[in-house]
Amino acid sequence: MDWDKLQRIDVRWIYVLVIVCLLVPMFWPLGLPITISENTRKVWEAVDKLPPGSVILVSHDTGPGNAPELNPMLSALAKQAFEKNCKIVGVAFFDQLVGPPMFQEYVGSVAEKMGKKYGVDWINLGFRLNATATMRQMCDDIHGAMLGVDWQNKPLSEFPIMNEVKSIKDDVDLIFVTTVGTPGYADWMTYVAEPLKKPLTGGASLTMYSGLQQYIRSGQLQGFLGGLRGAAEYEKLVGAPGKGCSGMDAQSLGHMMIITFLILGNIGYFASARKKSRA
Amino acid sequence: MQLRRQLPLMVVFVTALLVMLFKFFNFGETGKNVLSQMDKWSQVTSIVAFLLGPINLIRLHIGNVAKRRPRWIHSALTLVVIVVFTIVFALNGSNGKVTLWVVNNIAIQISGAIYAMLGFYICSAAYRSFKLKNLEATVLLLSAVILMLAQAPIGEAIIPGISKWGEWILSVPNSAGMRGIRLGAAIGAFAASIRVILGLERSWVGGSTAD
Amino acid sequence: MTAEQWGAIAGSICIIMAWSYLFKESDVYYFAEHLFVGLTVARGLTYTFENQLKPLILKDIAEKGQWSLLIPVVIGLLIYCWFFKGLRWVARITMGFWIGYGAGYTLAFSPPVYLKQVFDTFTPFIKDGRFNFEGVLYFLVVITALMYFLFTVKKESGVLKYGSMFGRYALMVAFGSAYGSITMAYLSLVIGKLQVIFKDALHLVK
Numbered sequence: 001m002d003w004d005k006l007q008r009i010d011v012r013w014i015y016v017l018v019i020v021c022l023l024v025p026m027f028w029p030l031g032l033p034i035t036i037s038e039n040t041r042k043v044w045e046a047v048d049k050l051p052p053g054s055v056i057l058v059s060h061d062t063g064p065g066n067a068p069e070l071n072p073m074l075s076a077l078a079k080q081a082f083e084k085n086c087k088i089v090g091v092a093f094f095d096q097l098v099g100p101p102m103f104q105e106y107v108g109s110v111a112e113k114m115g116k117k118y119g120v121d122w123i124n125l126g127f128r129l130n131a132t133a134t135m136r137q138m139c140d141d142i143h144g145a146m147l148g149v150d151w152q153n154k155p156l157s158e159f160p161i162m163n164e165v166k167s168i169k170d171d172v173d174l175i176f177v178t179t180v181g182t183p184g185y186a187d188w189m190t191y192v193a194e195p196l197k198k199p200l201t202g203g204a205s206l207t208m209y210s211g212l213q214q215y216i217r218s219g220q221l222q223g224f225l226g227g228l229r230g231a232a233e234y235e236k237l238v239g240a241p242g243k244g245c246s247g248m249d250a251q252s253l254g255h256m257m258i259i260t261f262l263i264l265g266n267i268g269y270f271a272s273a274r275k276k277s278r279a
Numbered sequence: 280m281q282l283r284r285q286l287p288l289m290v291v292f293v294t295a296l297l298v299m300l301f302k303f304f305n306f307g308e309t310g311k312n313v314l315s316q317m318d319k320w321s322q323v324t325s326i327v328a329f330l331l332g333p334i335n336l337i338r339l340h341i342g343n344v345a346k347r348r349p350r351w352i353h354s355a356l357t358l359v360v361i362v363v364f365t366i367v368f369a370l371n372g373s374n375g376k377v378t379l380w381v382v383n384n385i386a387i388q389i390s391g392a393i394y395a396m397l398g399f400y401i402c403s404a405a406y407r408s409f410k411l412k413n414l415e416a417t418v419l420l421l422s423a424v425i426l427m428l429a430q431a432p433i434g435e436a437i438i439p440g441i442s443k444w445g446e447w448i449l450s451v452p453n454s455a456g457m458r459g460i461r462l463g464a465a466i467g468a469f470a471a472s473i474r475v476i477l478g479l480e481r482s483w484v485g486g487s488t489a490d
Numbered sequence: 491m492t493a494e495q496w497g498a499i500a501g502s503i504c505i506i507m508a509w510s511y512l513f514k515e516s517d518v519y520y521f522a523e524h525l526f527v528g529l530t531v532a533r534g535l536t537y538t539f540e541n542q543l544k545p546l547i548l549k550d551i552a553e554k555g556q557w558s559l560l561i562p563v564v565i566g567l568l569i570y571c572w573f574f575k576g577l578r579w580v581a582r583i584t585m586g587f588w589i590g591y592g593a594g595y596t597l598a599f600s601p602p603v604y605l606k607q608v609f610d611t612f613t614p615f616i617k618d619g620r621f622n623f624e625g626v627l628y629f630l631v632v633i634t635a636l637m638y639f640l641f642t643v644k645k646e647s648g649v650l651k652y653g654s655m656f657g658r659y660a661l662m663v664a665f666g667s668a669y670g671s672i673t674m675a676y677l678s679l680v681i682g683k684l685q686v687i688f689k690d691a692l693h694l695v696k
Contacts, residue, residue: 007407009406011403011407012512012513014399014402014403014406015399015402015403015512015513018398018399018402018680019680019684022677022680022681022684023684023688026684026685026688026689026695027694027695030432030433032432032433032435032436033432033435034432035432035435035442037442037446038446038450039446063390063394064386064387064388064390064391064394065390065391065393065394065395065679066394066675066679067387067391067682068391068678068679068681068682068683068685069675069678069679069682096533096534096537096538097382097386097387097390097530097533097534098387100374101374101379101382101383105383126374126541127537127541128322128542129322129325129326129329129538129542130321130322130325130326132318132321132591132592132595133318133319133321133322133325133591134318134322136314136315136318137315137318137319137322140311140315141315144319145322147541147542147545147546147549147550148545148549148550149541149545149549151374151541152372152374153372153373153374153540153541153544153545189603190599190600190603191595191599194599194602194603194606195599195602205675206430206671206672206674206675206678207671207672207675207676209449209671209675210449210453210457210664210667210668210671211457211461211668212457213449213450213453213454213457214454214455214457214458214461214607214610215607216450216454217450217454217610218606218607218610219610220603220606226430226671227671227674227675227678228674228675228678228681228682229430229431229674243682243685246685247678247681247682247685248431248432249432250677250681250684251430251431251432251674251677251678251681252431252432252433252434253433254431254677254680254681255427255428255430255431255433255434255673255674255677256431256433257402258401258402258405258427258673258677259424259427259428261402261405261406262405262406262409262420262424264406265405265406265407265408265409265410266409266410266411269410269411283579284579286579286582286583286586287579287582287583287585287586288586289586290583290586290587290590291586291587291589291590291593292590293590294586294587294589294590294591294594295590295591295593295594295597296594297594298590298591298594298595298598299594299597299598302594302598302599303598316558317591319559319562320559320561320562320565320587321562321587321588321591323546323559323562323563323566324562324563324565324566324569324584324587324588325566325588326538326542326543326546326566327543327562327563327566327567327569328566328567328569328570328584329534329535329538329539329542329543330535330570331569331570331572332531332534333531333534333535334570334573336527336531337531338573350520353520353521353523353524354524356521356524356525356528357524357527357528358528359528360524360525360527360528360529360532361528361531361532361535363532364528364529364532364533365531365532365535365536367532368532368533368535368536368537369536369539369540372540373533373536373537373539373540373541374537374541376493378533378536380493380497381529382529382533383497383501384496384497384498384500384501384504385500385501385504385525385526385529386526386529386530386533388500388501388502388504388505388508388683388686389504389505389507389508389522389523389525389526390526390530391505391679391682391683392504392505392507392508392509392522392683393508393522393523393526394679395509395676395679395680395682395683396508396509396511396512397676397679398676398677398679398680399512399680400676401672401673401676401677405673414659415658415659415662416662418659418662418663418666419662419663419665419666419669420666421666422662422663422664422665422666422667422669422670423666423667423669423670423673424670425670426666426667426669426670426671427670427673427674429670430670430671430674431674448663448667449667449671451624451627451628451631452627452631452660452663452664452667453663453664453667453668454628455611455627455628455629455630455631455632455635455660455664456631456632456635456660456661456663456664456665457664458607458611458632458635459631459632459633459634459635459636459638459639459657459660459661460635460639460661460664461604461607462604462607462608462632462636463635463636463639465600465604468596468600469596469597469600472593472594472596472597473593473597475589475590475593476590476593476594476597483582483585483589484579484582485579
């Protein structure tokens with residue numbers, strides 16, 4: 001076989017192969033078991049140990065690109081939180097296009113199924129500019145920081161939940177951040193969680209997951225979910241398999257495909273190098 | 280002329296000094312109030328300045344259309360979309376049903392799809408560029424392959440227990456390496472902040488950088 | 491068909507338009523790209539105006555009478571002087587405020603976060619009467635990684651040379667794991683978009 005030819009293959013064939021490899025398990029699922037990692041278990045425990053009626057502040061700091069990885073985490077969190085009768089207050093700082101509507105869609109659909117009311121059990125405060133300044137204000141005065149309105153521009157004083165939740169310092173028990181960059185977990189840790197000694201957990205896109213491990217080790221993050229895999233594990237833990245779990249088989253085949261590409265690419269490289277040295 | 284350069288530098292110095300002074304020293308309620316007022320001011324200035332980006336973008340595209348630069352027709356499209364949809368979104372409400380339909384099904388999908396193209400590129404890069412040229416590349420590749428197998432359920436099916444290896448790599452050598460990088464970067468960030476506050480870094484006011 | 495189904499179909503068409511770039515650079519892709527830019531600006535303008543500027547002016551300033559907020563309003567407005575050539579320096583006052591605020595906050599709030607990182611690195615070498623291999627390895631990797639980034643001294647021999655060499659290999663392990671994770675992230679995004687087309691729009695996948 002002329003391995004050298006492998007070096008000159010049209011890249012578009014690779015793209016077609018990627019689509020095929022990811023599609024096959026969607027049509028014919030492999031049903032491979034998902035093991036739960038320590039980091040995901042810690043996230044689950046952080047929510048689980050909250051007493052009923054606690055308030056979780058969720059910051060959905062995702063952009064359109066990484067939303068497929070992070071959105072399923074919200075559904076799983078909402079299920080676990082609402083089952084424990086915890087309340088959810090949502091904000092967004094990363095992207096106004098994605099954060100508030102996606103929070104509304106994913107938390108809203110779980111809330112509807114579980115009979116939880118908007119404004120009573122959960123609320124969407126929307127996107128705000130200038131993350132640092134807004135976060136710092138939220139520590140003492142959430143109403144003021146949010147300019148007194150929710151994401152639909154309705155006065156916060158109209159909602160019973162906001163009569164209980166006035167500041168992060170006194171009324172929030174856990175901060176859950178989905179993160180893809182800045183602003184994200186680092187800002188929440190630096191400006192809110194660390195000064196107020198509040199527990200911080202959440203989930204990150206796998207693009208930055210390896211870069212935040214040291215904070216889990218030092219206990220500054222109470223575990224963290226890693227991308228779609230983390231979402232799938234969390235869904236499994238809360239007993240609500242959703243978009244995270246359904247993507248895992250495709251992910252498996254995708255990874256095998258990349259490893260095969262790495263092997264074939266290197267065989268081609270060494271074959272052509274050998275040919276050159278012989279010539 | 281001197282004032283034009285000195286005034287912004289003075290604003291930087293005074294603002295940073297106020298933040299640090301009231302954070303590091305206990306001035307009781309007064310200190311707290313000053314800090315929270317600074318936060319409010321910072322938020323308000325950002326809100327008021329929100330038109331800066333859109334105006335810049337619109338100016339750029341108007342220039343493209345006026346000078347008939349290459350692909351000016353796309354610039355014209357951008358301008359039309361901005362005008363039409365600003366009116367539509369304003370009439371429907373920034374979070375109205377129509378607005379959210381357009382945002383969720385068009386804007387987010389296009390942006391997500393463009394970003395997802397990286398998935399295709401990383402596959403072609405794995406094939407075409409990731410070569411075992413030396414020991415460093417081999418170590419990097421081995422670590423990557425173990426992680427890839429550990430994070431997908433199929434890895435555990437092929438090599439039982441590999442997910443534990445993956446967790447160990449992430450939480451020990453990876454975490455330690457990243458901590459080294461972060462600590463180095465943090466020292467750099469502190470140094471840069473001090474230089475900016477002291478006015479040694481002046482490139483942003485149109486001056487040269489002092490040593 | 492419901493609005494949701496129409497949405498999935500529209501979304502699928504948008505994804506295909508964007509992905510057409512993978513096969514050939516064409517006007518279809520540029521149409522999608524510029525449509526996205528236009529929509530983002532339109533949404534940004536209306537959202538910020540309705541949800542932030544309006545409540546700020548109508549509630550905080552006019553209704554609550556916080557007239558002192560007019561000072562930051564003026565500071566914020568100065569940024570628009572950037573569009574007038576002779577007045578560009580005035581816009582730098584606003585920038586100065588933001589830079590000063592940012593630098594001040596970095597210096598005031600970051601040290602506790604990083605100090606915790608430093609303290610956590612120094613774990614005992616003997617733990618529960620046994621040699622703490624993981625702790626020692628962790629410590630060595632952090633120190634040697636820092637050594638590798640030390641550019642102000644020569645590392646031709648001795649501890650610095652071998653230390654930074656060890657650090658380099660440790661960093662390769664870290665970068666390798668980052669590459670492995672990023673690969674998974676990017677594939678998740680492709681999977682997400684394929685789910686929109688084949689699950690939400692075409693209903694071919696459960």
